[in-house]
Amino acid sequence: MSLTASLAANPRLSRWLQIGSDGSVTISPGKVEIGQGILTALSQIAADELDVALARVAVRAVSTPDSPDEGVTSGSLSVQNSGVALRHVCAEARGIFLQVASQASGVPIEALRVEDGAILGPDGAIASYWSLADRGLLDCDATPGQRAKPPAARRIAGQATPRIDLPDKVFGRARFIHDMRLPGMLFARVLRPPSRCATLAADPVAPPGVTLARDGDFLAVLAPNEWDADRALLRLARDTTWAEKDSLPGEHALSDWLRDAPDAPEVVAMRGNAPAAEVSATFFRPHVAHASIGLCCAIARWQGDTVEIWSHTQGPYNLRMDLATALRMPEEAILVHHAEGAGCYGHNGADDVALDAALAARAAPGLPVRLMWTRADELGWSPFSSAMRVTVSAGLDAAGALSGFAVDVVSNGHSSRPGRGPLPTLLAAANLAAPFAVPPAINNALNTGGGAHRNAVPLYRIPNLRVGMRTVQAMPIRTSAMRGLGAPVNVWAIEAMMDELAEAAGQDALAFRLAHLDDTRAADTLRAAAEMAGWATRTRREGFGMGLGVARYKNLGGWCAVVAEVEAAEVIRARRLWIAADLGEVVNPDGSANQLEGGAIHATSQALLEAVRFDRRRVTSDAWESYPILRFSDVPAVQVRLLDRPELPPLGAGEPSFGPTIAALANAIHDALGIRPRSMPFTPENLAAA
Numbered sequence: 001m002s003l004t005a006s007l008a009a010n011p012r013l014s015r016w017l018q019i020g021s022d023g024s025v026t027i028s029p030g031k032v033e034i035g036q037g038i039l040t041a042l043s044q045i046a047a048d049e050l051d052v053a054l055a056r057v058a059v060r061a062v063s064t065p066d067s068p069d070e071g072v073t074s075g076s077l078s079v080q081n082s083g084v085a086l087r088h089v090c091a092e093a094r095g096i097f098l099q100v101a102s103q104a105s106g107v108p109i110e111a112l113r114v115e116d117g118a119i120l121g122p123d124g125a126i127a128s129y130w131s132l133a134d135r136g137l138l139d140c141d142a143t144p145g146q147r148a149k150p151p152a153a154r155r156i157a158g159q160a161t162p163r164i165d166l167p168d169k170v171f172g173r174a175r176f177i178h179d180m181r182l183p184g185m186l187f188a189r190v191l192r193p194p195s196r197c198a199t200l201a202a203d204p205v206a207p208p209g210v211t212l213a214r215d216g217d218f219l220a221v222l223a224p225n226e227w228d229a230d231r232a233l234l235r236l237a238r239d240t241t242w243a244e245k246d247s248l249p250g251e252h253a254l255s256d257w258l259r260d261a262p263d264a265p266e267v268v269a270m271r272g273n274a275p276a277a278e279v280s281a282t283f284f285r286p287h288v289a290h291a292s293i294g295l296c297c298a299i300a301r302w303q304g305d306t307v308e309i310w311s312h313t314q315g316p317y318n319l320r321m322d323l324a325t326a327l328r329m330p331e332e333a334i335l336v337h338h339a340e341g342a343g344c345y346g347h348n349g350a351d352d353v354a355l356d357a358a359l360a361a362r363a364a365p366g367l368p369v370r371l372m373w374t375r376a377d378e379l380g381w382s383p384f385s386s387a388m389r390v391t392v393s394a395g396l397d398a399a400g401a402l403s404g405f406a407v408d409v410v411s412n413g414h415s416s417r418p419g420r421g422p423l424p425t426l427l428a429a430a431n432l433a434a435p436f437a438v439p440p441a442i443n444n445a446l447n448t449g450g451g452a453h454r455n456a457v458p459l460y461r462i463p464n465l466r467v468g469m470r471t472v473q474a475m476p477i478r479t480s481a482m483r484g485l486g487a488p489v490n491v492w493a494i495e496a497m498m499d500e501l502a503e504a505a506g507q508d509a510l511a512f513r514l515a516h517l518d519d520t521r522a523a524d525t526l527r528a529a530a531e532m533a534g535w536a537t538r539t540r541r542e543g544f545g546m547g548l549g550v551a552r553y554k555n556l557g558g559w560c561a562v563v564a565e566v567e568a569a570e571v572i573r574a575r576r577l578w579i580a581a582d583l584g585e586v587v588n589p590d591g592s593a594n595q596l597e598g599g600a601i602h603a604t605s606q607a608l609l610e611a612v613r614f615d616r617r618r619v620t621s622d623a624w625e626s627y628p629i630l631r632f633s634d635v636p637a638v639q640v641r642l643l644d645r646p647e648l649p650p651l652g653a654g655e656p657s658f659g660p661t662i663a664a665l666a667n668a669i670h671d672a673l674g675i676r677p678r679s680m681p682f683t684p685e686n687l688a689a690a
Contacts, residue, residue, distance in 0.1 A: 002144050006030065006085040010068035011141040013096075016089040017046070018060075021133040023117065025052055027090075028060040030070025031082040033165055034314060035343025036654050037591040038078045040163045044587055045083050048156040049090035049148060050129070051114035059164075062316045062338040072315035072417060074346070074481065075449055076557055076652020079587055083650060091147035096137050101127040151585065151646040158646055160590035165340070177312050177339035178297050182368040185299075186211075187226045188360040189233040189374065191219040191240065192381055193431070195617035196476065198242040205239060207232040213363035216433035220360040222369060233374075246616040248476050255284045255679075258389050258410050263470035268409075268446060269457045272464030275404025277393035279500055283493040285680040287384040287477055287612035289621070291629050294342025296349040296382065297372040300357035302365045306333045311354040312341025318419025319351050326355055326424040326436065345483035345602070345654060347417050349373060349382035352427035359428060380622035381427060384612050385482030386412040386441065386452065390493040400505035402516055404464035407456050407494065409486065412472050413441030414451035416480035427478070441479045443471060443486075449554040455487035455659060458494050459552060460516040477614070483602060484658040487553065489680075491659030492666055495549040496676060499667045509548060509667070510535055519552065519559075521582050521643075526550045526561040528580035528641050533563035543568050544575075547667025549660035553652075558583040559643075560656035562600060564636075564664035568672040572682050574604045574636040574665060579657055581640070584648040593640040595653035600638060603661035605630035609681050 003011065010016070010030065018026040027046045033039045043057040060067070070082055098119065102109040107121040114120070117129040151158075168175040193199070199217055206212035210232040211222040221236055223229040249257040299310040307327070313319040316336040324331040341350060353373055361369035373381075389410040397403040416425040421439055423429075429436040443451025450456070453469045502512035510530050517523045530536070530548065538546055545568065550561040559582040567573045579596050586592050609628050613621035621627040666677045669687070679686045 003142055004081065004085050004088065006068065006070050006081045007088055007142050010070070013089055013093055013140055013142055014138040015066070015068050016086060017093055017138060019129045019133045019138070021130050023056065023130050024058065025050065025056045026058045026060050027086060028067050029082045029086055030062055030068035031073045031078040032062050032314060032316070032338045033340050034073060034312070036078065036595060037163050037165070037588065038073070039165055040161055041079055041587040041591055042083055042086055043164060044157045044161055045087050046090045048154050049087055050094050050117070052117045054156055054161070056117070064316050064320050064336045067316070069317040072318055074314055076553065076654045076656065078652065079650045080652055083587065087148045088142060091149065092142055093138055095147055097129055097132055100132055100135070100137060157587045158585070161588050163591065175340055176294070177299065177310055177341050178294065178372065180299060180310060180339060180370070182299065182301070185368045185370055186222045186224060186364055187229045188213070188220050188222045188357065188369050188371040189229045190356050190360070190371065190377065191221070191233060191236050192377060193217065194242055195244050197247040198244045201241040201243045204236060207235040211363050213360045215359055216435060217431040218359055218428045220356065220371065222360055222364055244617060248614055248616050250616050251286065251614050254286060254387055255389055258387060258472060261472045261474055263410065263472045265468060265470045268453045268467040268469050270466050272404070275393060275406045275464045275466055276395035277406065278395035279497065279504065280391065280393040281497065281500070281676070281678060282389060282391045283489060283496065283678055285388045285489045287387050287479070288482060288606050288610045289379055289384055289612055289627060290344055290346060290348040290382055290482070291379060291610070291627060292342040292344055292348060295373045295375065295378050296353040297341060297370065298354040298357035299368055299370045300354070300361035301368040302361050305329070306335070307358050307361070308335045308337070309354050309358060310337045310339045312339060312350045313354060314344070314347070314350065315417065315419060318417060319354055322351065322418035322424040322426050323355060323358060326426055326429040326432070327358060346385070347383050347415065347480035349378060349427070351418050352382065355426040355428050376622040379627050380619040383416055383478050383480035386414055386479040388452065388486060388489045390489050392493045392497045394497050394501055396501060396505055400507065402460060402462050402501065405458055405462045407458070407467045407490065409452050409456050409469045409490065410472065411452035411486060412475050412479045413443045414479065414481055414485040415444060416441045416478060438475070438478065440473050440475050449556060450486065452486040454485045454490065454554055455551055456490040457555060459519055459522055459550070459555070460498070460513070461518050483599065484655050487551070487655070488603065488659040488662050491549060491551040492663045495660070495663035496666050499547070499670065500676065513550065521559050522550060522552055525559040525580045525582050525643060528643060529561035529563050529578050532578040532580065532639055532641055535563060543672060545668040545670065545672025547664045547669070547671055549663025549667065551656070551659050553656035558651035558653065558656040560596070560660050562657060562660040562664040564661065564668045566665060566668040566672055568669065571684060572608055572669055573634060574608065577636050577638045577661060577664070579638065579640045580643065581653065581656060582643040582645065583651045583653055585646045585650040586642055586644045587650060589642055589644070592642060592653040596640050596657045597638045599655060599657035600661040601630065601635055603658045604636060604665065607662045607665050607680060607682055611681055
């Protein structure tokens with residue numbers, strides 16, 4: 001049995017785990033906390049394998065260069081990758097300590113047990129982790145082989161456990177990067193260009209009492225406090241002139257622009273003959289923003305030729321690579337420390353603001369500089385999801401079964417994350433005096449989850465299938481990863497077509513799906529959601545509708561089915577969501593339920609409200625008034641059921657509910673109104689156009 005990818009890349013046990021003579025246990029994963037509760041789940045895994053109390057386990061935040069490099073925290077892979085690696089590390093460490101204790105005491109290793117770090121034999125304690133902690137026993141590499149406990153022996157993993165990061169957040173204690181205060185700290189703001197492609201038309205003048213940092217068209221002001229920085233930013237914006245030009249297609253032309261833009265076509269999947277197109281429809285999602293309520297923030301401090309960065313990045317090592325390229329300096333001269341920030345699923349501005357802070361801090365050597373974005377920066381300049389057009393064509397045979405299915409996806413790429421190419425993807429890199437070209441977003445390979453084509457291959461038994469993708473290379477608006485990447489739109493398009501085909505075949509939507517599902521875990525999940533919602537006994541109510549959706553995330557991860565109930569009045573309101581999920585082993589059931597609920601509520605907000613607005617030059621939805629998100633008063637009631645399978649590998653919970661929720665809402669709208677939504681968001685205007 002070979003080591004997992006994370007462990008093979010970072011095999012040193014002491015890089016993952018430190019045990020102190022004071023009775024402390026510290027784990028050092030390469031994944032970061034972004035609101036998904038991973039610190040708690042990883043601590044549970046470690047405590048279980050080491051046989052120590054959960055309260056003993058502390059988590060060291062990722063810092064370069066000492067933490068394991070596990071790439072980016074994304075794709076619902078943290079437990080699947082880091083958790084499995086840490087389970088191996090802790091199990092092997094436990095075995096090493098037991099072996100040493102056995103050799104020293106003469107007690108056979110099989111007669112030893114561990115209770116909260118104490119190593120006990122038949123006659124009592126003979127050693128402990130703490131008494132052996134100074135021997136350097138973990139200064140060795142992991143070795144292949146199965147060492148972890150069987151599922152039945154786990155006592156902490158698998159139990160609902162309160163999140164260890166939440167008390168500080170609930171009670172307002174300093175935990176976020178925004179709360180950090182270092183001696184001599186200055187506060188900075190960036191002056192963004194007024195529009196895409198704008199360049200400075202004249203040299204800017206520094207407002208009095210502040211420091212101006214400039215590199216080409218990058219401008220930032222530094223002040224002793226935030227209020228002075230804000231005032232200086234307003235004055236600098238008023239007194240700075242720019243040369244502007246049109247560069248955007250205009251939001252109402254976006255779907256046609258995508259359709260007609262030059263692209264790179266490819267066949268994603270093909271079997272059988274060319275599918276017949278008895279029913280066809282095109283589905284469109286505009287750009288959407290992350291819209292985190294907490295603003296992106298970073299701290300930077302230069303000491304000679306080195307720079308230290310505190311960031312809520314999802315990939316500290318990847319960020320370091322792009323910073324090195326953008327700043328034209330060696331990676332070894334850059335230290336990146338992760339500090340928690342506003343939760344984010346996908347690539348928001350956390351990496352961009354780190355470069356902003358580094359550029360600003362060069363104007364104040366030796367002093368820490370805290371740079372926080374404005375709301376207009378957050379909504380107007382962070383990477384957005386790619387807009388997408390998905391056309392689905394399908395047909396039935398004489399028996400009312402699926403005969404053919406075609407899916408055609410048109411989209412920009414879905415990842416502009418740092419550290420994945422020769423050019424930096426960080427926002428300010430294009431504004432420097434020696435600027436970098438903005439590289440187009442890319443799509444990951446389908447066998448690693450895909451990008452625009454994520455979940456474009458239906459789960460169902462279809463004799464004739466064709467899935468194609470056209471990747472648009474031109475990128476007037478910068479796009480990158482958003483929760484689920486292409487999956488939400490592809491799942492919506494496929495599941496909407498399944499409803500339409502079920503109706504054409506005269507069959508119930510649930511029964512039609514089950515008749516075409518050979519994947520038993522998908523079928524079990526779908527049945528569970530339908531049972532929770534009372535699908536079989538539902539009755540029609542005026543103005544209300546019920547719909548369902550199901551998918552296996554990435555066709556590689558967790559299975560999730562959602563039933564949605566909506567009320568159609570002056571606007572569409574989601575009233576109830578029933579979610580069933582099969583995530584394999586569930587380390588923290590409460591945490592997994594939180595993730596599924598959060599994904600579904602986030603999906604509801606996007607489905608019903610969210611769209612980036614823009615004209616020919618600039619994003620215009622740069623305030624909450626122009627970019628509304630779901631309010632607490634409109635959050636639906638959510639019920640979750642986990643189909644726990646502790647004997648199977650763990651799968652992530654952060655993203656599987658997203659696509660099925662959008663699909664279920666769309667199908668529920670049709671049930672309520674007889675209208676099939678074709679464009680997101682599902683606003684009265686878009687529904688009227690449908």
